[in-house]
Amino acid sequence: MSEREVLELLRENARYSTADIARMTDLEESEVEAVIGELESAGVVRGYKAVVDWDKLEDEKVRAEVELNVELDRETGYGDIAERLARFPQVKALRLVSGDYDFDMEVEGDSIREVSMFVSEKVAPVPEITQTVTHYVMTSYKEQGIELGDGDEDDRLSFSP
Amino acid sequence: MTFELADRVQTVPPSGIRRFFEIAEERDEVISLGVGEPDFSTPWAARDAAIASLEQGKTSYTANRGKRELREAIAGYVADRFDLGYDPGEEIIVTAGASEAVDLAFRAFVDPGETVAIAQPSYISYEPGVIFAGGEPLAVPTREEDEFRLTVDALETAGAADAEMLVLCYPNNPTGAIMREEHLEPIAEFAREHDLIVLADEIYAELTYEGEHTSIATLPGMRERTIVFNGFSKAHAMTGLRLGYALGPANAIGAMNKIHQYTMLSAPTTAQYAALEALDSCDDEVREMIDQYDRRRRFVLSRFREIGMDVFEARGAFYCFPEVPEGFTAEEFAEDVLREQGVAVVPGTVFGAGGDGHLRVSYATGLPELREAMNRIEAFVDEHA
Numbered sequence: 001m002s003e004r005e006v007l008e009l010l011r012e013n014a015r016y017s018t019a020d021i022a023r024m025t026d027l028e029e030s031e032v033e034a035v036i037g038e039l040e041s042a043g044v045v046r047g048y049k050a051v052v053d054w055d056k057l058e059d060e061k062v063r064a065e066v067e068l069n070v071e072l073d074r075e076t077g078y079g080d081i082a083e084r085l086a087r088f089p090q091v092k093a094l095r096l097v098s099g100d101y102d103f104d105m106e107v108e109g110d111s112i113r114e115v116s117m118f119v120s121e122k123v124a125p126v127p128e129i130t131q132t133v134t135h136y137v138m139t140s141y142k143e144q145g146i147e148l149g150d151g152d153e154d155d156r157l158s159f160s161p
Numbered sequence: 162m163t164f165e166l167a168d169r170v171q172t173v174p175p176s177g178i179r180r181f182f183e184i185a186e187e188r189d190e191v192i193s194l195g196v197g198e199p200d201f202s203t204p205w206a207a208r209d210a211a212i213a214s215l216e217q218g219k220t221s222y223t224a225n226r227g228k229r230e231l232r233e234a235i236a237g238y239v240a241d242r243f244d245l246g247y248d249p250g251e252e253i254i255v256t257a258g259a260s261e262a263v264d265l266a267f268r269a270f271v272d273p274g275e276t277v278a279i280a281q282p283s284y285i286s287y288e289p290g291v292i293f294a295g296g297e298p299l300a301v302p303t304r305e306e307d308e309f310r311l312t313v314d315a316l317e318t319a320g321a322a323d324a325e326m327l328v329l330c331y332p333n334n335p336t337g338a339i340m341r342e343e344h345l346e347p348i349a350e351f352a353r354e355h356d357l358i359v360l361a362d363e364i365y366a367e368l369t370y371e372g373e374h375t376s377i378a379t380l381p382g383m384r385e386r387t388i389v390f391n392g393f394s395k396a397h398a399m400t401g402l403r404l405g406y407a408l409g410p411a412n413a414i415g416a417m418n419k420i421h422q423y424t425m426l427s428a429p430t431t432a433q434y435a436a437l438e439a440l441d442s443c444d445d446e447v448r449e450m451i452d453q454y455d456r457r458r459r460f461v462l463s464r465f466r467e468i469g470m471d472v473f474e475a476r477g478a479f480y481c482f483p484e485v486p487e488g489f490t491a492e493e494f495a496e497d498v499l500r501e502q503g504v505a506v507v508p509g510t511v512f513g514a515g516g517d518g519h520l521r522v523s524y525a526t527g528l529p530e531l532r533e534a535m536n537r538i539e540a541f542v543d544e545h546a
Contacts, residue, residue, distance in 0.1 A: 009456070013528075020532065023463035024456040154200065158185040158193040158505050159178045161285045161334075 002027055006035045007044070014048040053148045055139065061108050062136065063092075064115050066123070068103035069131040078102070081128050090118050101133070112136065173289045177511035184499050192534040194522045195505035197334060199398040199479070201453075203435065204446035207397065210438030211431045220430060225422040226414075227255025227406070228433050234440040235406055243366060243376050245389060251411035254418050255428045255436075259364045259392035259405030260286060263328075265417040266360050266388050266407065267294035270326060278321035280311040280329045282336060282482075282512035282519075284362065287328050299324055302515035308473050309338035309482065309515070313347045322351075326358040332365035332374070332477020335512045335521035337458075339477035342375040349380040359387040364405070365478040367396035367447065370455045372476075378408070385410055388417075393432075395478070396447050397439045402432035454479050457524040457531055464535040465522075468542050479525040482509065484518055486546035491518055497545070502537035 022029045039045040054060045093106035109115040232249035239245040256262040273295035279287045281300050291298040301319040303309045331340045366374040378387040392405025465472040465483045472483035485494040491508035509516030
């Protein structure tokens with residue numbers, strides 16, 4: 001139960017201090033640390049990363065969503081292809097999905113050229129891959145549940161009954 | 162010429178919060194824990210439904226008591242959540258905020274000179290409402306020792322046995338107190354014994370932490386003498402949309418509707434569409450907001466204890482009610498902490514009897530702001546207490 005609560009808080013903001021998580025859950029700090037330790041060692045929590053709005057930075061990253069179609073054979077399953085693709089550091093996310101194509105792959109690079117080269121030279125030649133469709137991300141409005149707009153001002157009165 | 166004001170208006174003092182507004186205006190970077198409304202926006206689905214209704218031109222009056230569909234949805238909701246059974250045809254009225262419904266009840270049931278007992282500290286509108294209706298408010302103070310629950314002792318001491326009506330608001334604004342069934346039972350017995358009408362303002366009912374809300378109207382013999390008030394402002398974060406409702410026996414709601422139809426006609430139509438959608442599809446958002454409040458509640462209570470200020474375990478609404486350190490009155494503390502540290506809190510005295518020596522601290526504010534505000538309060542206490 002406390003595991004669920006701590007996980008929820010970490011998912012909300014992984015930078016909450018142990019002390020604050022303890023205050024919000026009525027746990028002891030040591031218990032919070034133990035729970036987080038268990039979540040990490042069990043592989044439930046795989047990492048902590050910042051949610052970045054690249055539009056706010058000058059050296060913008062180029063990102064693309066790539067649709068992949070594959071043809072399996074007796075020796076090769078989805079897992080084998082995925083394993084091979086996931087090893088490339090340019091691949092930030094890789095998911096098997098239902099629908100018109102098989103894999104949904106997120107790629108990140110410093111330029112359109114770099115991402116294109118990666119797809120054409122590293123991904124397309126994989127024998128089982130029959131088709132790739134690359135969609136460059138033009139603007140992002142929401143990432144991991146966080147809206148990237150300018151946010152709403154708190155326009156409430158400072159006192160109300 | 163100057164306008165001669167009616168006595169019942171003149172006798173009501175201006176709100177005690179006014180002065181603090183002005184101090185807050187003069188200062189930059191005020192973090193406000195003085196707010197009595199959610200920091201969340203109305204769930205998007207409800208806003209979207211309101212927009213769609215406007216696009217479709219649904220801007221005329223509704224039935225006086227509110228759209229039938231909405232009353233049916235309300236009946237289903239209160240039955241499901243609070244075990245309250247009311248007929249959408251005759252026992253429910255939709256109003257412009259629960260505040261309007263409370264005012265209707267005072268005007269419908271209080272004759273000039275009749276006494277209305279009010280459990281305090283409480284929301285600031287009850288006393289003026291009684292006075293505007295020509296009645297005499299009677300303050301019934303509650304105490305920190307009782308975790309600000311109303312007790313029969315307090316009712317007897319205040320002389321509430323002779324009152325016509327009793328007003329209670331649990332979960333409570335400003336204390337965050339709640340009353341469980343076992344605490345309500347003796348109050349219900351008192352009301353039956355002395356034949357009191359009970360106005361139960363349950364606007365914060367959904368915001369009950371650690372256990373479920375019990376409505377006094379569900380206790381034996383209480384339905385027939387109780388009006389229950391609720392609305393969409395708090396749990397559904399719809400304050401500005403102004404939508405509330407009252408539940409009660411048909412003849413009582415009929416009397417309230419008589420005033421409502423001559424003065425308000427009907428509650429805002431756009432808000433009714435938003436409310437319908439809120440009940441229909443926003444349970445998850447409401448749940449998420451409640452979970453957030455609960456975490457902040459625990460955070461703020463923990464911080465007050467760390468700072469060394471006494472605070473009882475508030476389990477409702479989005480307020481806690483710490484005691485000011487020795488050497489301060491509530492007003493002084495609130496004023497100084499606002500001037501020196503830029504943290505806005507409301508002195509408990511504003512909320513009537515029993516509120517002195519305490520502060521209403523609202524945690525309807527994001528955690529980063531709460532964290533900073535609590536650090537500032539800590540710095541203030543370290544320096545002065």
